Amino acid sequence: MPPEPRANPLLAGHDAAQAMLAEAMRGGRMHHAWLITGAPGIGKATLAFRFARRLFAGPAGTLDLPESHPVFRRVAARTHADLLTVEREWDPKRKRLRGEIVVDDVRKVSEFMRLTPAEGGWRVVIVDGVEDVNRNSANALLKILEEPPPRAVILLVCAAPGRLLPTIRSRCRRLPLGPVPDDALAGLLDTWLPELPEEQRLRLVTLAEGSPGRALQLAEGGAVAWSDLVNDVLGRAPTLTAEAAYKVADTLGRDEDAFSTFMDLLRAGISAAVRDAARGRADPDQARLLGVRPLDAWVDVWHALTRLQDDTESAYMDKRQALVTGLTMLASRSNNGA
Numbered sequence: 471m472p473p474e475p476r477a478n479p480l481l482a483g484h485d486a487a488q489a490m491l492a493e494a495m496r497g498g499r500m501h502h503a504w505l506i507t508g509a510p511g512i513g514k515a516t517l518a519f520r521f522a523r524r525l526f527a528g529p530a531g532t533l534d535l536p537e538s539h540p541v542f543r544r545v546a547a548r549t550h551a552d553l554l555t556v557e558r559e560w561d562p563k564r565k566r567l568r569g570e571i572v573v574d575d576v577r578k579v580s581e582f583m584r585l586t587p588a589e590g591g592w593r594v595v596i597v598d599g600v601e602d603v604n605r606n607s608a609n610a611l612l613k614i615l616e617e618p619p620p621r622a623v624i625l626l627v628c629a630a631p632g633r634l635l636p637t638i639r640s641r642c643r644r645l646p647l648g649p650v651p652d653d654a655l656a657g658l659l660d661t662w663l664p665e666l667p668e669e670q671r672l673r674l675v676t677l678a679e680g681s682p683g684r685a686l687q688l689a690e691g692g693a694v695a696w697s698d699l700v701n702d703v704l705g706r707a708p709t710l711t712a713e714a715a716y717k718v719a720d721t722l723g724r725d726e727d728a729f730s731t732f733m734d735l736l737r738a739g740i741s742a743a744v745r746d747a748a749r750g751r752a753d754p755d756q757a758r759l760l761g762v763r764p765l766d767a768w769v770d771v772w773h774a775l776t777r778l779q780d781d782t783e784s785a786y787m788d789k790r791q792a793l794v795t796g797l798t799m800l801a802s803r804s805n806n807g808a
């Protein structure tokens with residue numbers, strides 16, 4: 471398995487974004503704020519830390535920096551004095567991560583920006599998951615972006631830029647990351663999961679849809695084993711009965727990882743079918759599934775499944791019953807007695 475983003479030396483599939491950052495450093499046209507966007511698990515935070523390390527070490531033709539370099543080691547160990555990372559903090563009362571980045575977290579950025587660089591170079595702030603800022607913390611962040619200090623860079627890592635204030639987005643240089651190509655993703659999985667049979671790694675490449683983080687999450691949750699069950703369920707969805715739904719739930723048991731992985735794959739299968747149908751490329755199995763209701767109604771089903779999964783996982787609800795509820799959404803109205 472790979473190390474966390476701050477200690478990860480590997481980034482694949484984002485050569486254009488890396489070249490843009492390296493050129494900005496060499497050309498002396500460094501923007502004070504960058505908004506790095508893209509799907510979850512695609513490498514946004516890894517790129518941010520990669521850029522920070524190169525800023526501290528000095529410009530070069532690429533963002534590469536050997537793991538043996540002192541800057542790499544200090545960033546990985548969280549001991550570099552000129553780097554501040556902001557993200558959702560642990561809530562000791564609820565014993566889980568907070569649901570948002572609060573204003574006190576952003577105030578740390580303002581205090582940090584007033585300091586003189588300890589090593590005489592750049593100060594870098596990485597806000598990981600900036601879409602989780604609440605209204606007060608968003609306003610505090612906006613004030614910082616409006617009055618940037620010299621030789622300071624703010625890197626906003628964001629999976630949902632539409633949730634940010636337009637005024638925050640307008641003050642950043644946008645750096646969108648697309649899906650990692652299959653061959654590059656396969657190479658990463660060869661390195662990170664060498665113990666997994668090649669056939670299973672290739673299956674993960676297909677399931678992950680260009681996201682290395684998603685591929686690893688699916689591997690940890692046993693996605694290769696559950697994907698066959700998901701395909702079977704989607705194939706039988708138009709006539710799926712409540713009894714069949716309970717049998718699927720019994721197969722998964724009450725394992726939290728199994729529930730999350732199965733629901734992720736189920737939603738991914740629906741979204742892929744809708745996307746392919748919209749492009750006129752649906753295969754016979756997808757066409758049979760989608761024939762139950764209009765495409766826009768399937769979008770509603772996808773959103774309903776997402777809400778069901780989020781509510782179940784956040785509120786520690788009965789996963790078995792939630793799964794049955796979700797599966798019955800797939801069947802035709804007549805089959806459900808509606």
